[in-house]
Amino acid sequence: MSQPGRPQFDVIADGGLDAYDELLNAVPVAPFSINFGDETRLAAEFSREEFFRRLRAGSPHPTTSQPTPQTYAELLERATRPTLAVTISSGLSGSLNAAGQARALEPQKGSAQAFTIHDSRTLSAAQAFQVHAAMSARAAGHEIATAVAWMRQVSEQTELYFTIDTLEYLKRGGRIGRVQATLGGLLNLKPVVTVDKATGAYTNVGRARSWKGALEAVASQVTRRFGNGTPLRLGLLYGEVPDSAQAVLEILRGRHPVLWSGFAPVNPVLAVHTGPSAVGVAAAPGKWPWDIE
Template sequence: MTPFQVVTDGGLDAFGSLENGVPVAPFSLNFGAQSYRMDEITREGLYEQLRTNPVHPTSSQPTPQDWLTAAEATQSSGAVPILAVTISAGLSGSRNAAEQARALNPALEWRIHDSRTLSAAQAFQVHAAVTAAQQGQTIETALAWMTAVHQETELYFTIETLEYLRRGGRIGRVQATLGGLLNLKPVITVEKTTGQYTNVGRARTYRSAIEAVTAQVTQKYGEGTPLRVGLLYGSVREDADVALEQLRSRHPVLWSDYAAVNPVLNIHTGPRALGIAAAPGAWPWER
């Protein structure tokens, strides 16, 4: 039995080659009165809805009960503390729901960690937490490893259109930075302190926006720096292949894997999106 168990929420885009197989408190997608839990609709089904449904979808954070269900799924082999890793509180109320879940079963011991990010970068932190548990480390060590991973990891993404961010009310500082020039393709990141979206670049075409994303990675870490690279894609998997090829021309890539953007995140990005979570060198615990 590990000293603690890890759970997370639907902000995660999981990688098959990382330790990401943990119980998930799911988000929901809402098309007017019709709601789907994120595991009840495929990405293809979502794209069809976006094409044909006149109602723009919204997302709902996990409920406290969703968090409790995920937590209780870890307790089949005996009661151990739970480490809950949430999407950035700057982007969602999921952390508040996790806090409320404590009261539903006072017998469970919880620690709640705000990743201050999402998606592939959240996956990196979940990997750190599960690795710590598998190695018999304490929750405090897991928190230290996640903090180190957060500090050294950058998440950049671009989208074909800002329309979905605009409709969902999530555009925030991205809109302010672009000054309403919505025909441009943004390069967006998540600020480490606030955990909110901010724009760091832009391009006139989607293909040049992919190049701008990979250029941001190289600018951050320096050409020639060995990297771990998690690639995200929306409706076009080949976008991620193009990005990886560009990075490999400038960096040794120590690890790479692909993840499809999950349906809840896709309603804010729109169907076509490309993202990269990158970090330098080996994992903190391997150094």
């Protein structure tokens, strides 16, 4: 039974999360690793300046590694209550599987009753919205079942769109064919990408021939999805600098009442594939579901 004001569970996430200071996102994180050739370090061990400098150098191009089961087991060992893990989409990473394997390493705390794993079916800012939902349920004294229900509501309402200035980093990382990347480069195409809710994988929903056009295309996807004039909550994302994300926010402010907005940098694990100039937005209509009277 819920006991208002008394936490019933702990929440953890993984390195797919881009956290917002203004949301309830301060949770322990199972980190991804970044590999530059034979050098492997946790993503948090890189300063943004060092990471982007080495990413631009491109030799070698970095790769990423999901959290290990042992990493999740260590988080479980430190937990004092039943634990809820909110992972990056299983369509994009094996992080969820690693969390499941941690049950064998921590059999008592890793039981189904003590450890619940939730596939966010998304990442980044949209994952942050779901973590906020889980932590809001926790703060209100609810149990994990309520947190999962609130996360599912938020998932249904939230859309994530992002664009990148160049296909070069996707090509380097093997996430796009060389011919496709070369053609895109010749045409100066900027894709607009979302996460398919059915598969949890990336899908292309638009393209533009200029960076300004790409920012407009991202904003237009939001308005097309929710309707002009709909009040929105907006989690903006940026690579090295926030200027382009601010431009997307200004476009959307001209079309929607903005109930909340925040900015977060894309973390290095995601920037490996998107490059320094990524811009994105997680958008959802109206108030948070639990705030509606």
